[in-house]
Amino acid sequence: LVCQGALAATSLAVMPQISSAAVATPAELKKLQIGHSRVQYLLENWDQLTSTCNNKAISSTESKQVIRTEGGGGGFCDKSPLVVQEYIGYKSIDDPLFKADKIMLKGVSLVDESVMDQEDYVDLVERFREKADQTSLLAYTSSWGEANPNGGKEVVDEYLERTRELVMETEGLLRKVLGALDLEILEPSPKKV
Numbered sequence: 001l002v003c004q005g006a007l008a009a010t011s012l013a014v015m016p017q018i019s020s021a022a023v024a025t026p027a028e029l030k031k032l033q034i035g036h037s038r039v040q041y042l043l044e045n046w047d048q049l050t051s052t053c054n055n056k057a058i059s060s061t062e063s064k065q066v067i068r069t070e071g072g073g074g075g076f077c078d079k080s081p082l083v084v085q086e087y088i089g090y091k092s093i094d095d096p097l098f099k100a101d102k103i104m105l106k107g108v109s110l111v112d113e114s115v116m117d118q119e120d121y122v123d124l125v126e127r128f129r130e131k132a133d134q135t136s137l138l139a140y141t142s143s144w145g146e147a148n149p150n151g152g153k154e155v156v157d158e159y160l161e162r163t164r165e166l167v168m169e170t171e172g173l174l175r176k177v178l179g180a181l182d183l184e185i186l187e188p189s190p191k192k193v
Contacts, residue, residue: 024106032104033186035089035097036178039171040188042087046164050084053077079156081142084163088170090136096192101129104177112182121180128173135166 042049082091089097104125111121142159178185 022106023109024103028103029107029110029181029183031096032100032174032178032181033183034189034192035095035100036171036174037186037189038087038096038192039167039174041190042084043164043167043171044188049087050080050160051077052080079142079153079160081139081156081160081163084139084167085136088132088135088167090132094192097132100132100174101125104128107181110182111180115180115182121177124173124176124180128170128177131166131170131173135163135170138163138166 085091086095087097089095089100092098105122108118108121111118116124138159142156142163175185
């Protein structure tokens with residue numbers, strides 16, 4: 001309850017600044033749509049994108065030993081959780097979701113009032129930003145899960161699954177933003193443009 005009050009107070013403080021800000025351009029709004037499309041693609045292709053398999057250069061003798069110790073017989077995979085940051089705008093300034101909250105705030109005057117009012121929209125944008133920040137941080141933490149004390153592949157897997165849950169929540173918030181701005185939901189795609 002206290003957190004909601006603080007969030008509402010923050011939203012009210014931000015509202016005057018937003019009203020005098022520039023309105024989001026069609027190109028900026030398209031970035032949100034493309035970014036959402038990429039997040040959907042990430043979720044639909046999670047295992048392929050967050051794993052790299054059989055990429056070690058080893059001899060056939062070493063391979064037989066690794067297969068026996070890895071217990072698989074089908075090779076081995078490493079998790080690559082940092083790829084998540086590439087899809088949510090935290091890896092490159094060229095990513096469509098880079099600083100997406102700034103674009104979203106520029107879209108306040110475009111909010112479809114039949115969907116939500118502007119204050120609720122600002123709260124939604126803040127929730128999106130917080131969830132995306134959490135997602136990026138947990139993806140980074142996941143990447144170090146094996147190197148940390150008491151770490152291992154299981155720890156990376158656990159953190160990566162928690163990261164996936166956060167990505168799903170982030171996608172849901174982004175979808176609501178697109179709905180509030182009356183923007184079409186694009187098909188999942190890895191493309192940045």
